[in-house]
Amino acid sequence: MSEHCENCEHQDKLLKLRDIIEQKRGEQGALMPVLQGAQELFGCVPMDVQKFIAQEMHVTLSEVYGVATFYSQFALEPKGKYVISVCMGTACYVKGSQAVLDKLGEVLGLKSGETSADGKFTLSATRCLGACGLAPVMTINEDVHGRLTPEAIPGILATYQEG
Amino acid sequence: MEIFRSHVLVCGGTGCTSSGSVKLVDRLNDQLGELGLDKEVKVIKTGCFGLCEAGPVVIVYPEGTFYSHVQTEDVDEIVSEHLLKGRVVRRLVYQDKGDHPSVGKSLSDIEFYKHQTRVALRNCGVIDPENIDEYIAFDGYRALTKALTEMTPQDVIDEVSRSGLRGRGGGGFPTGTKWKFAAASKDDKKYVVCNADEGDPGAFMDRSVLEGDPHAILEAMAICGYAIGADEGYIYVRAEYPIAVKRLNLAIEQAHEYGLLGQNILGTGFNFDLHIRLGAGAFVCGEETALMASIEGHRGEPRPRPPFPAVKGLFGKPTNINNVETYANVAQIILRGADWFRTMGTERSAGTKVFALGGKINNTGLVEVPMGTPLRTVIYDIGGGIPHGRRFKAVQTGGPSGGCIPARLLDVPIEYDSLIEIGSMMGSGGMIVMDEDNCMVDIARFFLDFTVDESCGKCTPCRIGTRRMLEILNRIVEGKGEEGDIEKLERLATTIAKTSLCGLGQTAPNPVLSTLRYFRDEYEAHIRDKRCPAHHCRSLMQYQIIDKCRGCTACARVCPVHAVSGEVRKPHAIDQDKCIKCGACYDACRFDAIIKA
Ligand SMILES: Cc1cc2nc3c(=O)[nH]c(=O)nc-3n(C[C@H](O)[C@H](O)[C@H](O)COP(=O)(O)O)c2cc1C
Ligand code: FES
Numbered sequence: 096m097s098e099h100c101e102n103c104e105h106q107d108k109l110l111k112l113r114d115i116i117e118q119k120r121g122e123q124g125a126l127m128p129v130l131q132g133a134q135e136l137f138g139c140v141p142m143d144v145q146k147f148i149a150q151e152m153h154v155t156l157s158e159v160y161g162v163a164t165f166y167s168q169f170a171l172e173p174k175g176k177y178v179i180s181v182c183m184g185t186a187c188y189v190k191g192s193q194a195v196l197d198k199l200g201e202v203l204g205l206k207s208g209e210t211s212a213d214g215k216f217t218l219s220a221t222r223c224l225g226a227c228g229l230a231p232v233m234t235i236n237e238d239v240h241g242r243l244t245p246e247a248i249p250g251i252l253a254t255y256q257e258g
Numbered sequence: 259m260e261i262f263r264s265h266v267l268v269c270g271g272t273g274c275t276s277s278g279s280v281k282l283v284d285r286l287n288d289q290l291g292e293l294g295l296d297k298e299v300k301v302i303k304t305g306c307f308g309l310c311e312a313g314p315v316v317i318v319y320p321e322g323t324f325y326s327h328v329q330t331e332d333v334d335e336i337v338s339e340h341l342l343k344g345r346v347v348r349r350l351v352y353q354d355k356g357d358h359p360s361v362g363k364s365l366s367d368i369e370f371y372k373h374q375t376r377v378a379l380r381n382c383g384v385i386d387p388e389n390i391d392e393y394i395a396f397d398g399y400r401a402l403t404k405a406l407t408e409m410t411p412q413d414v415i416d417e418v419s420r421s422g423l424r425g426r427g428g429g430g431f432p433t434g435t436k437w438k439f440a441a442a443s444k445d446d447k448k449y450v451v452c453n454a455d456e457g458d459p460g461a462f463m464d465r466s467v468l469e470g471d472p473h474a475i476l477e478a479m480a481i482c483g484y485a486i487g488a489d490e491g492y493i494y495v496r497a498e499y500p501i502a503v504k505r506l507n508l509a510i511e512q513a514h515e516y517g518l519l520g521q522n523i524l525g526t527g528f529n530f531d532l533h534i535r536l537g538a539g540a541f542v543c544g545e546e547t548a549l550m551a552s553i554e555g556h557r558g559e560p561r562p563r564p565p566f567p568a569v570k571g572l573f574g575k576p577t578n579i580n581n582v583e584t585y586a587n588v589a590q591i592i593l594r595g596a597d598w599f600r601t602m603g604t605e606r607s608a609g610t611k612v613f614a615l616g617g618k619i620n621n622t623g624l625v626e627v628p629m630g631t632p633l634r635t636v637i638y639d640i641g642g643g644i645p646h647g648r649r650f651k652a653v654q655t656g657g658p659s660g661g662c663i664p665a666r667l668l669d670v671p672i673e674y675d676s677l678i679e680i681g682s683m684m685g686s687g688g689m690i691v692m693d694e695d696n697c698m699v700d701i702a703r704f705f706l707d708f709t710v711d712e713s714c715g716k717c718t719p720c721r722i723g724t725r726r727m728l729e730i731l732n733r734i735v736e737g738k739g740e741e742g743d744i745e746k747l748e749r750l751a752t753t754i755a756k757t758s759l760c761g762l763g764q765t766a767p768n769p770v771l772s773t774l775r776y777f778r779d780e781y782e783a784h785i786r787d788k789r790c791p792a793h794h795c796r797s798l799m800q801y802q803i804i805d806k807c808r809g810c811t812a813c814a815r816v817c818p819v820h821a822v823s824g825e826v827r828k829p830h831a832i833d834q835d836k837c838i839k840c841g842a843c844y845d846a847c848r849f850d851a852i853i854k855a
Binding site: 123124126127128130160162165166167168183184185188190221222223224225226227228229231232239241245254 | 272273275277287459460461462488499535538539540550553554555556557558559573614618621622654657696701841845
């Protein structure tokens with residue numbers, strides 16, 4: 096696969112997913128770990144992937160879909176390159192994380208849960224990140240930003256805008 | 259074993275990692291290597307020290323010097339001054355308020371630690387959680403050895419029962435009794451489950467134990483397996499806790515290598531194995547029946563009890579499920595005895611409890627205190643009080659199932675039963691402090707919003723009832739509250755509490771009921787006077803410019819809707835019809851001339 100080919104890449108990932116399913120075969124309650132593996136591979140679990148899982152695991156599609164839509168970790172559509180998660184845990188909320196989220200929404204023109212048209216940013220609200228000492232906190236992919244103020248937002252976003 | 263003259267402990271908990279402690283470790287190792295000190299000084303990345311506010315935290319032993327807010331740039335000085343020449347870097351030493359810069363302030367001298375008793379957190383920030391030898395050096399796996407070789411399963415259950423240990427996951431059910439039920443169920447297959455789903459938004463005790471002392475959980479689960487007759491266990495961890503998951507996996511691997519998990523443990527014929535399962539972001543999965551459904555690979559919906567898990571649990575088999583912190587106490591109880599455990603805490607709530615102290619408080623972090631300690635001690639002596647000279651308003655315990663406790667009840671001792679009496683609950687240990695700027699109606703709305711979002715939808719009172727409550731609260735904070743709203747809220751609350759299927763719905767009205775009980779006047783001000791006493795609710799407040807205004811035009815320039823007008827060097831004014839209450843002018847003013855009214 097020297098040339099970039101989206102379809103081949105997708106097929107490749109499906110093969111990897113089959114390996115995961117093979118590994119978990121016979122394990123009790125394997126559907127969740129398989130879905131988690133799929134989410135990691137594809138960045139989301141779209142319908143064709145769910146169908147593939149149902150087929151390979153010999154369960155109904157409705158069961159796979161039921162589980163995939165129950166848990167907020169599983170996304171049915173792809174997320175942006177940078178996923179911004181603003182902590183809406185209690186400690187962050189009482190220290191003003193709503194204002195931070197509002198500011199992000201304003202600057203990016205997004206509502207919580209939405210992805211920008213260019214696929215760069217996804218804005219989301221999340222529960223306690225366990226860094227309450229740094230409240231209010233947000234993560235952008237793996238990076239943690241703490242002690243935030245609305246004023247600091249444009250500057251932080253700028254460092255990701257280029258990349 | 260290698261001997262080092264100094265040990266440098268760097269906090270590798272989530273808080274400090276977020277503020278850059280990993281880079282500190284690398285830099286320390288580089289610098290020590292360069293100076294050839296790497297054979298004399300050992301750098302260890304530990305679990306959370308608890309004082310997250312001061313992070314990143316570094317402690318140098320044997321002196322016990324406690325450095326706070328350490329940046330990568332500071333590392334060279336610590337190495338060249340302290341570790342090479344033995345001179346403490348005073349400017350980095352942690353200080354309590356009003357301290358003289360003293361040399362080598364150590365853990366036990368610091369106010370934050372003085373009032374604490376560490377049982378569940380005993381190894382957090384003390385050992386390297388990724389190294390089983392360190393755990394063993396601190397009495398690790400001795401309790402398991404004792405249980406397997408000197409005690410019968412019944413002895414173990416009796417010891418735990420006598421200790422008075424109660425569930426730390428929120429309910430406070432006696433742990434020994436739970437184990438007894440599971441042991442009494444006859445079946446060839448049983449399970450031990452650890453609830454590490456920590457859903458309370460604003461709590462991270464369980465996370466810190468898993469990250470700082472993972473072997474303590476494995477050991478306790480094995481002891482429980484022995485006591486109830488189970489040979490397999492699951493730890494259900496939030497997917498949002500990657501460091502905890504990594505260290506648990508590592509710990510399980512190491513315990514296997516040492517023959518402390520697996521077949522024929524310590525040659526006693528006892529078998530026990532553990533698996534890890536990740537949650538996927540559903541709060542209701544913290545509820546035990548939902549959690550087990552999730553491990554089975556289904557939607558995490560709760561089911562009615564009975565049958566209780568001890569009779570029919572995971573995969574239909576008898577199961578014992580406990581919280582992380584509950585397990586974290588077990589090895590110590592087996593090793594030091596029930597009588598020792600009972601010396602801490604109160605008659606009906608034995609032992610200690612870990613709290614995640616957060617919100618409007620100076621020392622945010624993790625604290626562990628004997629049960630029965632007054633809230634005041636935790637908030638003022640350990641927490642250092644409220645920042646910026648603001649006034650304390652309330653402390654929230656019990657998360658979305660709990661309530662807000664007002665200032666006049668701060669001397670109530672922290673116990674399961676006393677907290678329920680005053681309309682809150684122990685919960686898993688989140689403790690969020692609020693000051694005069696926090697609106698209590700909005701806080702109630704915040705928790706209801708959480709419940710509505712997290713309700714699994716299986717039962718009607720919780721799915722629809724909480725939504726109706728949220729709608730009313732939304733109206734109230736927007737200034738559209740009506741006479742009779744409070745009564746409607748109370749009626750809904752009572753019905754939902756009585757008729758919901760699981761604890762989520764049954765306790766969801768608590769934040770509303772407790773704020774109504776102690777801060778009813780705030781509700782009334784919103785509804786009758788269309789006023790938010792805390793000046794928090796946007797729809798109910800105005801920004802006004804007072805006569806301190808110098809006409810610097812800073813506010814007019816930042817206003818996104820051009821609602822501020824006025825000539826240079828003359829007092830400005832805000833057009834209330836245009837104002838969108840974004841607060842930009844308030845933040846921009848350097849003369850305190852803009853007020854919230
Ligand atoms: C909605 C809901 C959420 C819960 N979340 C948690 C949780 O995050 N962690 C936990 O240990 N227990 C949680 N519990 C309590 C568990 O159902 C169960 O009582 C607990 O795991 C038992 O352990 P313990 O006796 O050691 O406390 C929750 C209960 C309810 C109703
Ligand atoms: S509440 Fe935001 S990190 Fe805990």
